[in-house]
Amino acid sequence: MKILVVDDSRSVRRIMGGMLSKMGHEIFEAEHGKEALEQLKAHPDIGLLMLDWNMPVMNGMELLEAMKKGRDEGPRPTIVMCTTENEMSKIVHAMTKGANEYIMKPFTKEILEEKLGILGIHGEDNGA
Amino acid sequence: MISPEAVQFFLMLLRKESGLALDESKKYLLETRLEPLAAQEGYASINDLYMAVRNTNNSLLRQEVVDAMTTNETSFFRDRMPFDIFKNEVIPDLIKRNERSRRIRIWCAACSTGQEPYSLAMELASMSAKMPGWNIKILGTDITEAVLKKAREGTYSQHDIQRGLPTPYLIRFFKQSGMNWVLNSDLKRMVEFKRLNLLSNFSWIGQFDIVFCRNILIYFDVETKKTVIGRIGGVLAPHGALFLGGSETLLGIDNPFVRAGGMKGKYYHLNGAPAPVR
Structure with a gap:
């Protein structure tokens, strides 16, 4: 699956991209929401977004809003928030705005795999 | 050393x-x-x-x-598949079969810190519209008192609640308390925890429609496995379902069970059990 990792931290993009790539996925990166929109336009077959909340230029919630407005442009990818925001109110807010799952940082490989498993997304070696 | x-x-x-x-x-x-x-x-x-x-x-x-x-590792909805089968096959069959008694009894043997019985409780709570007024009880047992104490408290760390738990269930069934997450009391009330050594004679614990005994038999030798499995057969209702762990098998052990649910199913009925209700 083509996965876009949207996070302003290069090390988070590298670590998460590394985990996902080992699971057999193809990884794209964006530093903020605006760049993510450009990537989505260039690669409409991206199936999953791993999305940080707090980023410069355009944050995660603003990106969710922008994607909602542009939903006529094609099928919407699945969205997993991955953020340090760990309050229940924030989790509820993101899920209401259209996120499909929510990961709180710090996360482990097991957490990442199990959260994607909930959404029916498995690594290629897991017989997806 | x-x-x-x-x-x-x-x-x-x-x-x-x-x-x-x-x-x-x-x-x-x-x-x-x-x-x-x-x-x-x-x-x-x-x-x-x-x-x-x-x-x-x-x-x-x-x-x-x-x-x-x-003390063994556990997580919410561990391996997912058994919980999907529980929800989509076993419970719908029990709803028809136990229509008169409107009662379901479930036993999670070796339940550690409680994630497995609480996962089942969450699935059942999500299906409550299909079984209004049903009397549902889940028993969780373990040999270790310390893990049972944690299970009874129903308080989990951020790491625990991220392992396998779908976020909509976190929102519906948990409250945040500082750094931890606490299960709501309605859900906690569905599960009772008791200390039990699987090597002891546990015929007193009653009869169950479903037994989860996952990822514990692998640690037993063949003779012990045979004894424990035989005793589980003795407390399972004739139509009951037994779930084992993904890497566990009854092959080569004299036992009263037959496999159900196809290749990926990994659950068992007693030999001669009545066919599922259609």
């Missing part, structure tokens, strides 16, 4: 007290689990802990050794 005598002693103790059949290749497990216990109890090394357990009549320390070795 643990001495060969200590390894032999602890392996024998574990086999006798819990049925855990480890061999010397699991020496690392003894070291990783018992070194922290030795330090916590004020012994200079794991060998000093061995001397203390061997030479004194300290049953509490003996129990702590068994507890440290038998």
Whole structure:
């Protein structure tokens, strides 16, 4: 699956991209929401977004809003928030705005795999 | 470094007290689990802990050794597949079959800190519209009192609630409390926890429609496995379902079960059980 990792931290993009790539996925990166929109336009077959909340230029919630407005442009990818925001109110807010799952940082490989498993997304070696 | 005598002693103790059949290749497990216990109890090394357990009549320390070795990793909705089968096949069948009694009894053997019985409780709570007024009870048992205490509290860390738990269930069934997450009391009330050693005769615990006994049989030798599985057969209703762990099998063991649910199913009915209700 083509996965876009949207996070302003290069090390988070590298670590998460590394985990996902080992699971057999193809990884794209964006530093903020605006760049993510450009990537989505260039690669409409991206199936999953791993999305940080707090980023410069355009944050995660603003990106969710922008994607909602542009939903006529094609099928919407699945969205997993991955953020340090760990309050229940924030989790509820993101899920209401259209996120499909929510990961709180710090996360482990097991957490990442199990959260994607909930959404029916498995690594290629897991017989997806 | 643990001495060969200590390894032999602890392996024998574990086999006798819990049925855990480890061999010397699991020496690392003894070291990783018992070194922290030795330090916590004020012994200079794991060998000093061995001397203390061997030479004194300290049953509490003996129990702590068994507890440290038998505490197993668990997570919400571990391996997912059994929970999907539970929700989509086994419970719908029980709704038809138990229509008159409107009662379901479930036993999670070796439930550790409670994630498995609470996962089942969450699935059942989500299906409550299909079974209004039903009397549903889940029993969680484990050999270790410390994990049962945590299970009864129903309080989990951020790491725990991220392992396998779908976020909509987190929102619906948990409250945030500082750094932790606490299950709501309605859900906690669905599950009762009791201490139980699977090596003991547990015929007194009643009869169950569903038994989850996952990822514990792998630690038993063939004879112990046969005894435990036979006894589970004795407390399972004639139409009941037994779920085992993903890497566990009853192949080669004389047992009263037949496999159900296809290749990926990994659950069992008693031999001669009535066909599912359509």
